[in-house]
Amino acid sequence: MSERIYIYKRYERFWHWSQALLIIVMMITGFEVHGSYLLLGFKKAVQLHSLAAWTLLTLWAFTIFWQFTTGEWRQYLPSLKNVGAMIKYYTVGIFTNAPHPFHKTVSQKHNPLQRLAYLALLAFISPLIWGTGIFYLFYGDWARLGIDQSLSLETVAVLHTLGAYMITAFFFIHVYLTTTGHTVFAHIKAMITGWEEVDEKH
Amino acid sequence: MDHLRRLIGAALLGAALLAQAAEGPVPPPAIGKAEISSSTTDHSKLEALKGPFKTGPEVTKACLSCHNTAGHQVMKSIHWTWETKSPTTGKTLGKKWAANNFCGSPLSNETRCTSCHAGYGWTDKNFDFTNQDNVDCLACHDTTGTYKKFGPDGGHPLYADREFEPMEGPPGKKLFKAPDLTKIAQHVGQPGRANCGACHFNGGGGDAVKHGDLDSSLKNPSRELDVHMAKDGANMVCADCHTFNAHQPSGSRYAATAKDKHGFDLPKDDHNHATCESCHGFTPHKEAKINNHTDKVACQTCHIPEFARGGIATKLLWDWSTAGKMGPDGKPLFIKDDHGHLKYSAAKGDFKYGENVRPEYKWYNGIVHPVTITDKIDDSKVLELNRVEGSASDPNARIWPFKVMRGKQAYDTENKTLVVNHVFGDDDTALWKHYDYAKSIKAGMEYAGLPYSGKFGFIETQMNWFITHMVAPKEKAVPCQECHTRAADGRLSAITDIYLPGRDSNQLVDLFGGLAIAGAIGGGLLHGIVRILSRRKENAK
Numbered sequence: 153m154s155e156r157i158y159i160y161k162r163y164e165r166f167w168h169w170s171q172a173l174l175i176i177v178m179m180i181t182g183f184e185v186h187g188s189y190l191l192l193g194f195k196k197a198v199q200l201h202s203l204a205a206w207t208l209l210t211l212w213a214f215t216i217f218w219q220f221t222t223g224e225w226r227q228y229l230p231s232l233k234n235v236g237a238m239i240k241y242y243t244v245g246i247f248t249n250a251p252h253p254f255h256k257t258v259s260q261k262h263n264p265l266q267r268l269a270y271l272a273l274l275a276f277i278s279p280l281i282w283g284t285g286i287f288y289l290f291y292g293d294w295a296r297l298g299i300d301q302s303l304s305l306e307t308v309a310v311l312h313t314l315g316a317y318m319i320t321a322f323f324f325i326h327v328y329l330t331t332t333g334h335t336v337f338a339h340i341k342a343m344i345t346g347w348e349e350v351d352e353k354h
Numbered sequence: 355m356d357h358l359r360r361l362i363g364a365a366l367l368g369a370a371l372l373a374q375a376a377e378g379p380v381p382p383p384a385i386g387k388a389e390i391s392s393s394t395t396d397h398s399k400l401e402a403l404k405g406p407f408k409t410g411p412e413v414t415k416a417c418l419s420c421h422n423t424a425g426h427q428v429m430k431s432i433h434w435t436w437e438t439k440s441p442t443t444g445k446t447l448g449k450k451w452a453a454n455n456f457c458g459s460p461l462s463n464e465t466r467c468t469s470c471h472a473g474y475g476w477t478d479k480n481f482d483f484t485n486q487d488n489v490d491c492l493a494c495h496d497t498t499g500t501y502k503k504f505g506p507d508g509g510h511p512l513y514a515d516r517e518f519e520p521m522e523g524p525p526g527k528k529l530f531k532a533p534d535l536t537k538i539a540q541h542v543g544q545p546g547r548a549n550c551g552a553c554h555f556n557g558g559g560g561d562a563v564k565h566g567d568l569d570s571s572l573k574n575p576s577r578e579l580d581v582h583m584a585k586d587g588a589n590m591v592c593a594d595c596h597t598f599n600a601h602q603p604s605g606s607r608y609a610a611t612a613k614d615k616h617g618f619d620l621p622k623d624d625h626n627h628a629t630c631e632s633c634h635g636f637t638p639h640k641e642a643k644i645n646n647h648t649d650k651v652a653c654q655t656c657h658i659p660e661f662a663r664g665g666i667a668t669k670l671l672w673d674w675s676t677a678g679k680m681g682p683d684g685k686p687l688f689i690k691d692d693h694g695h696l697k698y699s700a701a702k703g704d705f706k707y708g709e710n711v712r713p714e715y716k717w718y719n720g721i722v723h724p725v726t727i728t729d730k731i732d733d734s735k736v737l738e739l740n741r742v743e744g745s746a747s748d749p750n751a752r753i754w755p756f757k758v759m760r761g762k763q764a765y766d767t768e769n770k771t772l773v774v775n776h777v778f779g780d781d782d783t784a785l786w787k788h789y790d791y792a793k794s795i796k797a798g799m800e801y802a803g804l805p806y807s808g809k810f811g812f813i814e815t816q817m818n819w820f821i822t823h824m825v826a827p828k829e830k831a832v833p834c835q836e837c838h839t840r841a842a843d844g845r846l847s848a849i850t851d852i853y854l855p856g857r858d859s860n861q862l863v864d865l866f867g868g869l870a871i872a873g874a875i876g877g878g879l880l881h882g883i884v885r886i887l888s889r890r891k892e893n894a895k
Contacts, residue, residue: 193833194839306858324874328874
């Protein structure tokens with residue numbers, strides 16, 4: 153039997169979807185700035201990309217505050233326990249209709265693989281993108297800050313692009329994995345309503 | 355900075371409003387000349403200008419009887435000396451010395467070339483540069499639009515009507531009228547566009563020929579063509595930017611400011627407005643990202659999308675090597691193209707023209723290296739007559755737009771120098787009379803007193819003319835993606851020593867990233883398909 157639990161709170165859902173929108177906008181405009189295609193025109197792409205970046209930074213400021221005041225930040229603490237079981241599930245179990253090895257609860261909403269993936273995102277991809285992105289945004293001030301001799305636009309731009317490729321790959325994997333709930337749209341529905349159906353503890 | 359800008363804006367606006375007192379709301383503040391003269395002197399009432407004047411120098415004497423230092427001021431200016439020392443390289447330049455790939459050298463051709471000299475009577479090398487009566491005041495100060503120096507008269511206007519057959523015009527004599535010097539002398543004033551244009555629009559021997567961004571369409575341009583000079587734009591004249599101090603013009607090609615580090619030109623400064631920054635400052639755009647470009651990109655690069663936009667074609671190629679062909683009638687051949695432009699002239703060779711031409715872009719730090727007639731040249735490759743200096747790492751350089759004039763011209767194949775070609779004159783050696791290079795070069799070199807081996811050939815040359823006029827309205831500025839593009843014909847495809855976002859990328863990163871994204875999508879698809887298939891099997895059981 154299954155039960156319904158309220159797993160994603162209102163702010164969390166707002167954060168998730170607005171962040172999703174901003175990241176999609178930044179992917180589309182970012183790869184246009186990279187020269188991959190012509191869609192909005194370079195100027196509009198840059199403007200929108202920068203605007204989305206500032207908006208996401210603001211959103212993050214609130215989110216970090218939220219994570220700490222609610223204690224939700226603990227959801228991202230990694231644990232290697234059961235990682236093997238998760239890998240086995242995704243590579244074998246999922247095809248044989250084996251039960252999901254992880255039992256979602258309000259206090260543990262991420263499975264061990266998810267925790268690792270989000271930690272990698274937070275600890276590696278995000279700093280890479282934001283670090284280079286901020287330098288890119290303030291390119292005009294490099295001379296004033298005395299860093300124009302030690303930093304090249306090429307390095308900053310190439311590293312930024314590297315981060316962009318990684319988050320884009322992450323995005324597609326992330327979207328695919330939302331379909332691995334007990335129905336194809338179960339996870340997405342949960343992220344919209346906040347309520348997720350989970351198997352009763354066996 | 356912002357306060358300052360507002361203050362200046364307010365001051366300009368105030369001045370403009372005062373000048374147009376009570377005419378109601380007028381669009382943008384007109385910085386240019388008011389239609390009604392505000393001069394404190396009505397020259398038509400002056401005793402000294404009663405005339406009648408028979409010659410130019412007579413008028414000059416009358417002018418100098420009041421403006422008693424003007425002659426000596428003019429005689430110090432490049433408009434008179436045709437000679438200047440480069441402030442960056444120290445080399446002696448100016449029309450007298452620097453080579454070009456248009457008409458060549460004024461030496462031995464003075465009588466014709468000096469129809470654009472700010473003086474009278476420079477017909478040979480013995481011209482007296484110290485006689486102030488030879489200064490031509492009217493060329494710059496005529497306000498009637500009727501003063502005209504006559505082509506082959508050494509800087510003089512016609513003093514009596516004359517019948518004359520222009521070399522490249524339709525056959526037959528045409529009557530040329532002598533201007534009314536007395537009337538002109540009584541109607542002098544500040545130089546307008548047509549005064550400067552009489553010479554600067556016609557450089558290289560005709561309208562639009564030389565510069566590409568200067569031609570007679572600028573006498574009364576549309577806003578689209580020139581936002582500063584259009585009547586419904588700022589309605590400015592040349593001298594509003596090319597400010598004169600004691601008759602010395604500012605903004606010379608030989609002493610260009612490739613990167614203005616001074617910014618706004620205030621009354622306490624040096625009264626040199628010949629840079630965009632003099633009026634627009636360092637941060638003229640609302641968006642910081644665009645202001646960030648001004649360090650490396652000249653304003654002109656984005657704001658002059660094309661040159662020769664006024665409907666008059668400029669010369670892009672001049673091949674002197676083919677001159678001298680005769681038609682079936684045994685007479686010199688002149689062929690016009692469909693637009694009425696000479697595409698072949700027996701006197702000058704082959705031409706190519708262009709309208710609405712996209713400039714070529716180069717780094718430029720204000721230092722030019724013009725080849726002079728006496729310089730040793732390397733004839734193993736195309737000769738660049740005025741190499742411009744600069745690179746991405748040069749803090750004084752910015753990316754500038756250029757008209758690159760290409761050509762072929764005569765040189766001494768033994769001594770490896772360019773030559774003085776005697777083209778104009780009524781003698782038995784002039785090229786435009788006898789169409790014989792052997793004679794005309796020998797005569798030119800002898801006249802100039804330069805060594806000549808007697809052997810000549812033709813060398814391919816190119817010349818850089820930076821584009822700085824015909825500034826389009828801001829909505830017509832070059833769109834970002836014309837530079838920020840991977841397209842092979844991107845505007846800055848020749849500028850390779852910078853990382854240009856949207857054009858450049860790291861191939862390894864692109865490969866890795868492409869594989870990562872493809873892997874993510876492909877992996878998901880594959881995983882999903884296996885899921886669907888295996889579920890079906892489960893269900894079938």
